[in-house]
Amino acid sequence: MPPTMTGHxxxxxxxxxxDRTWTDLGIALAWLTKKYEESPxxxxxxxxxxxSSLENKLEYATDVLPRGVDVTWxxxxxxxxxxxxxxxxxxxxxxxxxxxxxxxx
Numbered sequence: 001m002p003p004t005m006t007g008h009x010x011x012x013x014x015x016x017x018x019d020r021t022w023t024d025l026g027i028a029l030a031w032l033t034k035k036y037e038e039s040p041x042x043x044x045x046x047x048x049x050x051x052s053s054l055e056n057k058l059e060y061a062t063d064v065l066p067r068g069v070d071v072t073w074x075x076x077x078x079x080x081x082x083x084x085x086x087x088x089x090x091x092x093x094x095x096x097x098x099x100x101x102x103x104x105x
Contacts, residue, residue: 006070007095009088021102025065028087029058032073035085041075051075061087068093 003009022028033054041051061071065087072086090100 005095006072006086006088007092007098009086010090010092010095010098010101013101018102025062028065029061032061032071032085032087033058035083036073039077039081039083041083042078042080065089070094 003012020031022031036054036057044050057073065071068089068091070086070088070092072084074082074084077083090098092098
């Protein structure tokens with residue numbers, strides 16, 4: 001069950017792994033890009049854009065992640081399945097008392 005607030009992912013110890021703990025913004029952005037490209041959003045039949053572009057999403061993430069604000073991307077993929085992935089900051093701006101489950105080295 002996903003938490004109701006992204007910062008609460010920090011309490012789910014089973015979701016922690018060293019290969020998903022970064023201190024470099026570029027690596028986090030590359031991970032977001034990879035996930036997006038693995039399951040891109042569906043394309044509307046009328047050709048209009050259904051979701052914000054990857055470039056806009058990356059621009060937003062580049063702005064807020066260094067300030068400790070989490071980033072979550074949710075959309076429907078071509079197969080009509082719901083895609084959701086997040087980068088959760090630690091320490092977390094909105095949950096400063098939650099300890100980092102796996103502090104970066």
